Amino acid sequence: MPQIGGPTVTESIITCRNVCKIFGDNPAKHLAELTANPSLSSAGYVHAVRNVTLDVPRGEMLVVMGLSGSGKSTLVRCLSRLIDITGGTVTVEGRDLATLSEAELIDLRRRKMGMVFQSFGLLPHRSVLENVAFPLEMRGQERGTRYARAREMLELVGLKGREDYFPRELSGGQQQRVGIARSLAVEPDIWFLDEPFSALDPLIRREMQDEFLRLKGLMNKTIIFITHDFDEALRLADRIAIMKDGRIEQCDTPDRIVLHPATEYVAKFTAEIDRARVVRIGSLVRPLTSGAEGGPVQASCTIRDLARQLVSDSRSHIPVQDGKGTLLGAFARQDALDVLLGDGVC
Known part of the structure; x- marks a missing residue:
């Protein structure tokens, strides 16, 4: 099933639940039928938004x-x-x-x-x-x-x-x-x-x-x-x-x-x-292992940013820190190389 909600959030400023928008003659009266039978669009209805549930923090x-x-x-x-x-509901700050x-x-x-x-x-x-x-x-x-x-x-x-x-x-x-x-x-x-x-x-x-x-x-x-x-x-x-x-x-x-x-x-x-241009090192972080030694890299760097280092670095696991210098964990160099070279998906 598609992942709709994304990551868990602590505060949602916009929340929509099962939102539908159907254009046509009095669609609310026939909402259940129109939702169950999308082919009714040929009868003058356009189902523009279908059962969208979303939280925006x-x-x-x-x-x-x-x-x-x-x-x-x-x-x-x-x-x-x-x-x-x-159909459905849209709330802004709970309203x-x-x-x-x-x-x-x-x-x-x-x-x-x-x-x-x-x-x-x-x-x-x-x-x-x-x-x-x-x-x-x-x-x-x-x-x-x-x-x-x-x-x-x-x-x-x-x-x-x-x-x-x-x-x-x-x-x-x-x-x-x-x-x-x-x-x-x-x-x-x-x-x-x-x-x-x-x-x-x-x-x-x-x-x-x-x-x-x-x-x-x-x-x-x-x-x-x-x-x-x-x-x-x-x-x-x-x-x-x-x-x-x-x-x-x-x-x-x-x-x-x-x-x-x-x-x-x-x-x-x-x-x-080009996945290496998009994927950031922070998304590959795992709990720190004893094998992760040496200088850390920034979580915000993309794999493409670190391409030269990844090819030449001999470490199997490389520590990662955030912008404040806090150690977040480490990533497996081979996982990053797989994305860089197209040999697999982590």
């Missing part, structure tokens, strides 16, 4: 990916109740979204959520500064306070000095940064990003990924990021949820998805991936 970067039509964008809209679900009034839902989005979508959605008649300050204006925040916050966010995304420009005077990458700054201005605890870099050319896209990783390192946000680009997912994610036909095939760390695909579909996704 505070501070996690969850990347949702899949091909076009897999249900990833619909799922994220269900998590923010931009669309109403047909069932379906029970919130329209006013409560608007307040939750304004205080807790930031959203960035493929289309930049900038207001063409407003300056960059005014665009970033706009959601704070909607909150009723005083002009000087909201502009000061907007300037801070523009500096954070590298657009200091562009405050008085209009969107048409910016490049695509700069416009995307304005969108990110605008969503960050409200200080969201939860950040939804739906393929925000897909319209950018490869160089700008890479630049925006670097910028995003930098921002992620500065802020403790819970992030749901949609992409169809597996390389992008591997680069950004704490966990990856791979969707097909509205279902989550597997939700796990990049290391485990690459090393242990749960379904044939996930295996096809990972077939062409």
Whole structure:
């Protein structure tokens, strides 16, 4: 069976249980029948999300990916109740979204959520500064306070000095940064990003990924990021949820998805991936043995990072430490070589 929940977490900021979204004429009335008989889609129903159960812990970067039509964008809209679900439950910090009034839902989005979508959605008649300050204006925040916050966010995304420009005077990458700054201005605890870099050319896209990783390192946000680009997912994610036909095939760390695909579909996704570039040494750690001696390596290093050392090192087991210097255990050099050389899966 696919692994849906991923690692055990202590605090879930978003929880969804058996979430379904069916488009069509009064689907809730026929939910049980539609769930049992997917062929009814030919009768005018589209089963976009199927029985998804998922926990997203505070501070996690969850990347949702899949091909076009897999249900990833619909799922994220269900998590923010931009669309109403047909069945199941979605809770945010313990509050069932379906029970919130329209006013409560608007307040939750304004205080807790930031959203960035493929289309930049900038207001063409407003300056960059005014665009970033706009959601704070909607909150009723005083002009000087909201502009000061907007300037801070523009500096954070590298657009200091562009405050008085209009969107048409910016490049695509700069416009995307304005969108990110605008969503960050409200200080969201939860950040939804739906393929925000897909319209950018490869160089700008890479630049925006670097910028995003930098921002992620500065802020403790819970992030749901949609992409169809597996390389992008591997680069950004704490966990990856791979969707097909509205279902989550597997939700796990990049290391485990690459090393242990749960379904044939996930295996096809990972077939062409250089596993040594993805798998981090920390995922191979076992309890420390007496045979592990000498200098430790960092758990965050990929096997590709340590390729030269792995080939030349004579130790059978090599100790591993985290970024604080704490000894975590050791890994078998042969396990890492198997991944590096393609001779097996650990």
